[in-house]
Amino acid sequence: MESLGxxxxxxxGMGGRVGLKGTDGKLEEARRRGAEPRAPERAAEALSAFARRAGxxxxxxxxxxxxxxxxxxAAGYDPELVYDPDGxxxxxxxxxxxxxxxxxxxxxxxxxVGGDGTAVDVAAVLEADGGETPMLGVPAGVKIYSSVFGVTPADAGRIAADFDRTEHREVNDIDEDAYRAGEVRAELRAVVPVPVAQELQSSKQLSSGGVETLAAGFARDVDPETTYVFGPGSTVGAIEAELGIDGSPLGVDVWxxxxxxxxxxxxxxxxxxxAEPTAIVVSPIGGQGFVFGRGNHQISPTVIGRATEVEIVASGEKLDGxxxxxxxxxxxxxxxELRGWTxxxxxxxxxxxxKVL
Incomplete structure (x- = not known):
C-alpha cells in the first residue's frame, strides 16, 4: 500500500437515530429532530486502525x-488535499x-465513509475509469445492503492496511422513500473490486422464512408488565402481527x-x-447477522442501556445463513458487553x- 484516497x-447515518431510516433528501428534517453526525467519528476510528497497521x-x-x-x-497523517467542497x-x-x-x-x-448511497457514487466513478481501482467502505449509513463494507470501522481500517488481493462484490441500493413506507426495493448498482478479508460483511439477503411458530411461542410468553421495544424486520413483524399490533415494518415500535x-x-x-421492565426484541439481518447497528439506530446505546432484557429471535434457516x-x-x-454466546x-x-462477535 503506497497511497490511499x-x-x-x-x-x-444522521437519519438513523431520529427515525428517518436514511438521510437522502431528509437532512434538514434530521437536523430539526436533533440528529448528530456520526460519520466523522467512524472515519477517525477506521483511520486510527489503518495507521496502526500501515505506519x-x-x-x-x-x-x-x-x-x-x-x-x-487525527490519525497522524499530513494529507494531500485534492478537493475542496464548495460551501x-x-x-x-x-x-x-x-x-x-x-x-x-x-x-x-x-x-x-458512508452508506449504500455513498457506495453507489464511488462505484460510478471507478467504473467510468475502467473499474480497476478497488474500493472499501467504512459503515456509517443507516441502510447498508452492499457487500463492500468492513463489518466495523476498525475492521475496514485494518483491511485497508493489510490486503493483498481483491474480489468483485456487489453494490446495492434501495429506494429510501419506499423504505420509509415499509417496502424494500433493492437494486444492484455495480460490481466492483474490494479487498478480500473475513471482516467484510455480506450483502443482505431479502428472502423470508417460516416464523409462524416462533411468533406464536413469543406471543404465548408475553409479560403484561413488560414494555416491549420491537425492532424492524419481517421476523419481528410476524410477532407483532401475532399480538395484533399494527406495527411499522421497518421502524421501531413500543408496546x-x-x-x-x-x-x-x-x-x-x-x-x-x-418504563421498567423493558425488553428489546430484535432479529439479525439475513446474510449479515447484525442485531444492532444496521437499520435500527433508533435502538441506541442509551436505549439498550435502559433495557432489562434483549431478546433475539430468528428462524433456524436465517441463523444457518x-x-x-x-x-x-x-x-x-x-x-x-453484548459479545459472547447468547x-x-x-x-x-x-x-x-x-455467538455474538
Whole structure:
C-alpha cells in the first residue's frame, strides 16, 4: 500500500437515530429532530486502525473538511488535499469529484465513509475509469445492503492496511422513500473490486422464512408488565402481527399489555415511552447477522442501556445463513458487553446458542 484516497460523507447515518431510516433528501428534517453526525467519528476510528497497521509510509489523499481532512490528520497523517467542497453542505457530486481526484493520482485504494448511497457514487466513478481501482467502505449509513463494507470501522481500517488481493462484490441500493413506507426495493448498482478479508460483511439477503411458530411461542410468553421495544424486520413483524399490533415494518415500535405506545419512533421518543421492565426484541439481518447497528439506530446505546432484557429471535434457516451474530452500536464498551454466546429463540419452544462477535 503506497497511497490511499479517503472520502467522508459527513451526513451519512444522521437519519438513523431520529427515525428517518436514511438521510437522502431528509437532512434538514434530521437536523430539526436533533440528529448528530456520526460519520466523522467512524472515519477517525477506521483511520486510527489503518495507521496502526500501515505506519507512516503511505501517502494519503483526501478532501478538505468536512469530507476527510480532520480524520486523516487525527490519525497522524499530513494529507494531500485534492478537493475542496464548495460551501458547508456537501452532495453526491462532491463525493464523485473527490474520487475522480484520487484516481488522477493513481491511489491503490479508495476508502469511503458512508452508506449504500455513498457506495453507489464511488462505484460510478471507478467504473467510468475502467473499474480497476478497488474500493472499501467504512459503515456509517443507516441502510447498508452492499457487500463492500468492513463489518466495523476498525475492521475496514485494518483491511485497508493489510490486503493483498481483491474480489468483485456487489453494490446495492434501495429506494429510501419506499423504505420509509415499509417496502424494500433493492437494486444492484455495480460490481466492483474490494479487498478480500473475513471482516467484510455480506450483502443482505431479502428472502423470508417460516416464523409462524416462533411468533406464536413469543406471543404465548408475553409479560403484561413488560414494555416491549420491537425492532424492524419481517421476523419481528410476524410477532407483532401475532399480538395484533399494527406495527411499522421497518421502524421501531413500543408496546405494552395490548397497547401500542409508539409506532415508528425515534431514539428520543423511545426513551420517553419505555418504563421498567423493558425488553428489546430484535432479529439479525439475513446474510449479515447484525442485531444492532444496521437499520435500527433508533435502538441506541442509551436505549439498550435502559433495557432489562434483549431478546433475539430468528428462524433456524436465517441463523444457518449468518453463522454468527454481530453488533456495531457506536459504543465499543457496550459492544463488548453484548459479545459472547447468547440464546436465540428459533421456534415455539426452541432456542439455539449462537455467538455474538
Amino acid at each position: 479517503v472520502v467522508v460523507n459527513p451526513i451519512a 507512516d509510509g503511505v501517502t494519503v489523499y483526501t478532501a478538505s473538511e468536512p469530507m476527510g481532512e480532520a480524520a486523516v490528520r 458547508e453542505e456537501t452532495t453526491a457530486a462532491d463525493t464523485r469529484a473527490a474520487v475522480r481526484a484520487f484516481l488522477e493520482r493513481g491511489v491503490d485504494l479508495v476508502l469511503f 405494552r399489555d395490548g397497547e401500542l405506545l409508539l409506532r415508528d419512533g425515534s431514539e428520543a421518543e423511545i426513551l420517553e415511552a419505555i 449468518v453463522g454468527a451474530l454481530r453488533v456495531d452500536t457506536d459504543d465499543e464498551e457496550l459492544n463488548e 440464546q436465540v429463540r428459533t421456534g415455539r419452544f426452541t432456542t439455539r446458542l449462537i
